[in-house]
Amino acid sequence: MxxxxxxxxxxxxxxxxxxxxxxxxxxxxPEVQKxxxxxxxxxxxxxxxxxxxQAENWKNSGxxxxxxxxxxxxxxxxxxxxxRDVKEYPEYKSEGFRIFKEDSGENVILWIIGADSxxxxxxxxxxxxxxxxxxxxxILSELLDFSSSPEYPLxxxxxxxxxxxxxxxxxxxxxxxxxxxxxxxFGTNAIENIPLGxxxxxxxxxxxxxxxxxxxxxxxxxxxxxxxxxxxxxTIDLHNDSLRQIEIKKHExxxxxxxRLNDVFFPGxxxxxxxxxxxxxxxxxLQSRLVKYHPDxxxxxxxxxxxxxxxxxxYTYLKQEKPxxxxxxxxxxxxxxxxxxxxxxxxxxKHRHYPDITHNVRCDYPALDFDQAFALTIGREGINPQPxxxxxxxxxxxxxxDGFVSxxxxxxxDVNKIIWSQRGWNPDKNVRDILxxxxxxxxxxxxxxxxxxxxxxxxxxxxxxxxxxxxxxTTFAYWNNLNENHPELSDNWRWIMLQLxxxxxxxxxxxxxxxxxxxxxxxxxxxxxxxxGIEAVMTKxxxxxxxxxxxxxxxxxxLKIENYCADLFNLIGLQTSVELYQASNSQRGCILDxxxxxxxxxxxxxxxxxxxxxxxxxxxxxxxxETIRTWENPGTxxxxxxxxxxxxxxxxxxxxxxxVDFGWWDSGYSRMRxxxxxxxxxxxxxxxxLDPNARYLVRVSGYGDALLRIDGYRMEPILYxxxxxxxxxxxxxxxxxxxxxxxxxFDRPEESHIRWKFYSRISDVWLIKR
Numbered sequence: 053m054x055x056x057x058x059x060x061x062x063x064x065x066x067x068x069x070x071x072x073x074x075x076x077x078x079x080x081x082p083e084v085q086k087x088x089x090x091x092x093x094x095x096x097x098x099x100x101x102x103x104x105x106q107a108e109n110w111k112n113s114g115x116x117x118x119x120x121x122x123x124x125x126x127x128x129x130x131x132x133x134x135x136r137d138v139k140e141y142p143e144y145k146s147e148g149f150r151i152f153k154e155d156s157g158e159n160v161i162l163w164i165i166g167a168d169s170x171x172x173x174x175x176x177x178x179x180x181x182x183x184x185x186x187x188x189x190x191i192l193s194e195l196l197d198f199s200s201s202p203e204y205p206l207x208x209x210x211x212x213x214x215x216x217x218x219x220x221x222x223x224x225x226x227x228x229x230x231x232x233x234x235x236x237x238f239g240t241n242a243i244e245n246i247p248l249g250x251x252x253x254x255x256x257x258x259x260x261x262x263x264x265x266x267x268x269x270x271x272x273x274x275x276x277x278x279x280x281x282x283x284x285x286x287t288i289d290l291h292n293d294s295l296r297q298i299e300i301k302k303h304e305x306x307x308x309x310x311x312r313l314n315d316v317f318f319p320g321x322x323x324x325x326x327x328x329x330x331x332x333x334x335x336x337x338l339q340s341r342l343v344k345y346h347p348d349x350x351x352x353x354x355x356x357x358x359x360x361x362x363x364x365x366x367y368t369y370l371k372q373e374k375p376x377x378x379x380x381x382x383x384x385x386x387x388x389x390x391x392x393x394x395x396x397x398x399x400x401x402k403h404r405h406y407p408d409i410t411h412n413v414r415c416d417y418p419a420l421d422f423d424q425a426f427a428l429t430i431g432r433e434g435i436n437p438q439p440x441x442x443x444x445x446x447x448x449x450x451x452x453x454d455g456f457v458s459x460x461x462x463x464x465x466d467v468n469k470i471i472w473s474q475r476g477w478n479p480d481k482n483v484r485d486i487l488x489x490x491x492x493x494x495x496x497x498x499x500x501x502x503x504x505x506x507x508x509x510x511x512x513x514x515x516x517x518x519x520x521x522x523x524x525x526t527t528f529a530y531w532n533n534l535n536e537n538h539p540e541l542s543d544n545w546r547w548i549m550l551q552l553x554x555x556x557x558x559x560x561x562x563x564x565x566x567x568x569x570x571x572x573x574x575x576x577x578x579x580x581x582x583x584x585g586i587e588a589v590m591t592k593x594x595x596x597x598x599x600x601x602x603x604x605x606x607x608x609x610x611l612k613i614e615n616y617c618a619d620l621f622n623l624i625g626l627q628t629s630v631e632l633y634q635a636s637n638s639q640r641g642c643i644l645d646x647x648x649x650x651x652x653x654x655x656x657x658x659x660x661x662x663x664x665x666x667x668x669x670x671x672x673x674x675x676x677x678e679t680i681r682t683w684e685n686p687g688t689x690x691x692x693x694x695x696x697x698x699x700x701x702x703x704x705x706x707x708x709x710x711x712v713d714f715g716w717w718d719s720g721y722s723r724m725r726x727x728x729x730x731x732x733x734x735x736x737x738x739x740x741x742l743d744p745n746a747r748y749l750v751r752v753s754g755y756g757d758a759l760l761r762i763d764g765y766r767m768e769p770i771l772y773x774x775x776x777x778x779x780x781x782x783x784x785x786x787x788x789x790x791x792x793x794x795x796x797x798f799d800r801p802e803e804s805h806i807r808w809k810f811y812s813r814i815s816d817v818w819l820i821k822r
Contacts, residue, residue, distance in 0.1 A: 071114040073107035077121035077128050081169040087275045088120055091176055091233060099185035099496075110159070118162045120172050123150070134163055147241065148201030149175035153192070162192075167201070170241065170277035174202075177237035181489040184497040200478075206404060206455025207476035208242025208281060209235060209469050213265045214253050218433055218462035218641035221255035222625025225268045231463070232269075236276050237493070238470045239477040244281035244317065244457045245269050247306055256634055257625060263309070270310040279314035281457055282306075285323050290330040300334075304341040313346045317382055317406075317457075321357025328358065328366045332375070339377040350379025352404065355393070356386045359804075363388060367396050374398075382406050384459065385416045394452040405449055405456040409442055409468040413714040417445055423518035424697040424730055425564045425651050426557075427714040433641035435553045437467035438511050439483050446475045463624055464641055466546060467507060484508070494546050499538060503550075506531055510550065513557045517699035519565055528558035545623040552616040556643060559609045560651070566605050567652035570597050574657065578681040586673050590661045597654040610647065617644045638719045646720060655723040683725075689746065689821035693737060695814055696730040703737040703819075715809070728753070728777055731813035737796040739819055744792055747822045748784040753777055756812030759799035763788050766799075784819075794819075 074092055076085045093104045107113040109129045121128045123144045134152055144150075144167035152163040164179065166172035178200065184191035211220055211228070223231075232243055247266040254262065273280040284303065288295040307313060318335055320328065331353070339351045355363055369375075380402030383390045387406075394403050411432050412419040419426075420441060426434075450456070458472055467490065474486045487504035495503050509527040518524070531554035541547040574593035581589045604610070617633075620626040627635035628644040635642050660680055667673050684692050684700065694700040696713065714730050715722070722729055731754060742748070750767070752758045758780050760767045765788070771781040788794055796817065803811050 071105070072102075072116040072118065073105045073113040075107050075110070075113055075117055075119045075128060077125050079122045079125045080120065080166075080172055081277060083275050084169040084172060084277045085120075087277075088172055088176060091173065091180075091237070092118060095180050095237075096185065096190070100190060101187055113159065116160050116162075118164065120164050120176075121166075122169070122172070123165050123167050133165065144171075144199070145201035146205065147171045147174055148199065149178070150199040151175055151179060151196060153196040162196070168277075173236055173276055174239060174241075177239065180237060181493050184492070186497055202239065202241075202477040203479055204450060204453070204455035204476045206242060206279075206402075206453075206457065207240055207473050208244060208279065208455075208457035209240060209473075210244040210246070210281075210283065210457060210460050211269075212244070212246030212283065212461070213258075213262060213269065214246045214249050215255040215636045216253070216461060216640060218464065218635060219624055219626045220462060221636075222257040222259070222621075222627070224259045225265065225272075227624070228265070228269060229272050229275075232272050232276065232278075234494075235469060235473060236278060238490075239473040240278065240469075242279040242281055242314070242457055243269065243273050244283055246283045248282075248284050248302060255636065257627075266306065267309055267311065270312045274312040280310070280312045281315045281317060282313065283317050283319065285319045286326060286331075286334065287323050290326045290334050296334065300337055300341065303338050304344075307342050307345045310346070313342070313349050315350045315352060315379065316342060317352045317354070317404075319354045319356050319382075319384065321362075322354070322384070322386055324357075328362050328369065332366075332369055332373075336375065336377055351377060352380050352382050352402075353378070354382035354384050354387055354406065356384050358388075370398055370401070380404055380454070383453070384408075390449045390452045402454045403452065405453045406459055407442075407445065407449070407456055407472070408459045409472060410436075410458070410460045410462065410465045412436055414716070417442075418713075419514055421516045421698045422514060423516070423521075423699060424694070424726060425518050425560050426514060427730055428651065428720075428726065429560050429646045429649050430556070430643055431641075431646060431714070431716075431720060432639045433461060433464060434556075434643050435464045435549050435641075437465075437507050437550070437553070438514070439467055439471045439487055439507060440511060442468045442471050443475055443483050446472055447479060450476070450479060462641055463545075463626065464549065466549070495538075495541060495544065499534060499541075502534060503547075506534060506550065506554075510553050510557070513553075518561050519568070519699060521561070524557050524561045528554050530554075543619075543623065545620060545626075548616055548619050548623070549626075552613065552620070555609050555612050555616065556647070559606055559613060559647065562606050562609075563600070563648075564651045567597075567600055567650065567654075570599050571652040571654070573597075575681045575685075578677055581674060581677055586664070586670065586677065589677070590664070594654075594657060594661060597652060597657055600652075600654075613647055614644065638721075639716055642720075649720070651726075653725050656725045659723055683816075686818050686820050689743065691739060691819045693817045694727040694730075695732050695735045695737070695817055697727060700727075703739055703817075704732075704735055705738050706732060706734075706736045713813075715813075725777060728815045731755075731815045733811060733813055734798045734800050735796075735814050735817070736798075737817055738793070739796075740793045742789050742792045742794065743821065744790050746789070747786065748789060748794075749818075749820045749822055750782040750784060750796065751816075751818040751820060752780040752782075752814060753816040754812070754814040756803075756810075757801045758812065758814060759801060761797045761799065762794050764795075764797075 074089050089106050097103050110131055119128055121133050125133050146167055147170055148167045149171045150165045154161040164172055164175035166175055213220055215221055270280045286299060288299055290296050335351050342349050381393060381397055382404045383393050384406030385408055397403055408416045412434060413427055413432055455476055470490050471486055474481055487507050488500050491503035492500035513524050513527055531551055535551055574597040577593040578589050617628040621633045627633040629642055630638055638645055664673050664676050686692050693703050695704050755776050756774055760782050762784060767782040769780050769782050771779055773779055801812050
């Protein structure tokens, strides 16, 4: 088969590439030599149908040559390596490379010259990402001559082989190798595993025992010459010497088994409850065992979950002991701020970010302005390409660090990993350019622009109130059209994930519109209670709000969602259901289990009606029905806010970024009112254009305490019930309404002694004109 290589921005020089050879410098590490040829040969063959040859010298190399060498190598099999022009190109930095086209008359040579062995792999990645590869064609720029070096020395991702991952636990060694290769091609230089799990961390989906995969991942990293990290918490009591010794022996056995191990990360208090006075001696002992087998390996710690006293103890320890066995500190979820950590951390210690790019709610970086319907159905680990958002997070925090190894629990965040890897290499690289390279490499040059625009459109689907988001249907049609025109991508798991998101978003939007309309009609039926009677209106309204159960909408999209989920499980082990695909638990990306979760309050209505039937008097029953009917519509001159629902919180001034949360009660199947399932701990609200002559009452629903201030003044309640969906009420002092506006805020009660799930929270706020 003839493969033509074209050097041009338009047409240019065409060269026969069908007999192209690869020459590899013996100065490159032997394992990297093998990997470099394998990456070039396999990735080019997959896209062009042409196999490469590995030549042993120039004489047998053929017309076209890809030459791989190091910057300090003077010659490659007798031929001089091109010298860098110091005026035009900067010094080679670690991991940096130069790609250069030389036409010697006898050969057309593509030089990839690396500062070190792993740099050669990164150069190959650059070549593959920027070239246009298709059947019989390999297109490069005629003016191919540039160099590149990374801005940040650490660019990694956690790919823990454990039960709680929503896909990694189902992977084979070959799948791990391919995925790690894909990440390396986009500039990743570190992979973090989670090797030392306890009971319940084995998965029925595992193709290899954890011990086998732990070593295999180490070998894969070694083959690409990238760093192998491990995340190893201590959930035991380190005060218990016998348990402590068992833990140390377990660590040492793992260290001994690994052919490569660069860094060990110990999360201080997430999980675990040990004081740093016990943790630091424990880590010092671990480091002494670690360097027996890996002399250059380093020990890291995070301050996650530490109290202020524990944080201060840690920094005092560093100042007094100056431990040379500690390499650095990791900033992750529930750590002190990244800027504070860098400020307090002595300069000899490195600082790594542990960014959560995998979760949508209950996390460091929750999805911005996430609609309640998505929070309820997509939940914590849905497919979440958010390139613009995560690029901004990287820009905000990278300056305080030496780089990152991200927190990831599955391949659903694949786009986000690529964004971080590329921005870690070049913080100024345009997001759209990264997405074009992503689409070109994984989907092909024909769709590189259209697929990249489609990914950005999916990110916009999640921005703001879903009912009002007109782009959701447009994005749905856009991706469906792409899918129809590119059947060759029907077994590409990345493509299927994006198709699934486009269909899922549309299905949820259509359901939300329909089900909210049914709830509105049910409330209209409740208005007729005096004419039709209590039992009649409850029966008719419940039939109306439940109409979706026997008149489902968009069944065709629902079926496509099921099929896409099945395809993704078969291709990549993505577990979108506990029952069907053995997900470890329902919040681990189980979007199929929640695709039909109610988006109106029909479960709550049914339960409330049963409670009403137990009330003693007709008046009590009517009063409760009126409360249900007017919950979101308190009447003229009054206002209602579902404080963490972006579509129903017009008076809330706290940003959803800072405050939104989703409680995940009853494993996601709560029958509570929808507004009770999202909340803020201390929201702020502002009301304008109030009647200065009116009397107002503030009503609050949530759980626990509500320490209300109005215009800064602490209010005393006239009603104060603390249970879920019970009310607290406060009279607004007349003098505070005189200017026609008021501001509400809530003090946080001291609750550090209890779990976060039991913290006081605010779900609904009313300002009622009396």
